[in-house]
Amino acid sequence: MKIAVPYENGNIFPHFGRTVQFKLYEVENGQVTATRILGTHGQGHGALAGLLEQTGVDVLICGGIGGGAQAALSTVGIRLYGGVSGPADQAVQDLLAGTLAYDPAVHCDHHGQEHGQHNCHSEEKHGCAGNGGCGR
Structure with missing residues (x-):
């Protein structure tokens, strides 16, 4: 099995579509x-599903x-554990142990807004829904 995690400085990068590496x-x-480490080569959002599929990622x-990214991942058969x-x-060790806390309903619906103004770490959620909806 191959697992991918959006990655920055040892941690899960909070926004899938803007990650620069996995x-x-x-x-x-x-x-x-x-x-x-796998670089995204400037690809973002739904296009990342194809990159992960080509790399043989399962999870x-x-x-x-x-x-949109969730749908793209589903289409290529990649299982998603979001809101982590x-x-x-x-997180990978927790998944393997069966103890990973994740949000099966995770989503971030700010995509109608300018990405440069979106900040998943701010107290205002800018349309990000659910606990952990933007990786918080």
Whole structure:
């Protein structure tokens, strides 16, 4: 199994469509056997599903993610665990242990707004719904 996590400075990057890199985890028999960093090459949002599919990813752990990207991931058969924050390595270990806390209804619907003004870390949610909707 191959797991991808939007990645920045050891943590889960909070907005799937704006990540510049993923940390990839190769898993065999419930154990991580290898990791590597994959750059997104400037791709964003729904296009990232194709990048992950080409890389052979089976599972994505992320923070906030829009409906279009969720649909694209579903279309290519990638299982989604959204609304997760914190250290990427710990999230993968929690998933493997069956203890990952995630939000099955996670979404971020700010896409009608200018991305440069959106801040998933601000106290105003700018249309991001749900606990952890933008990776908070």
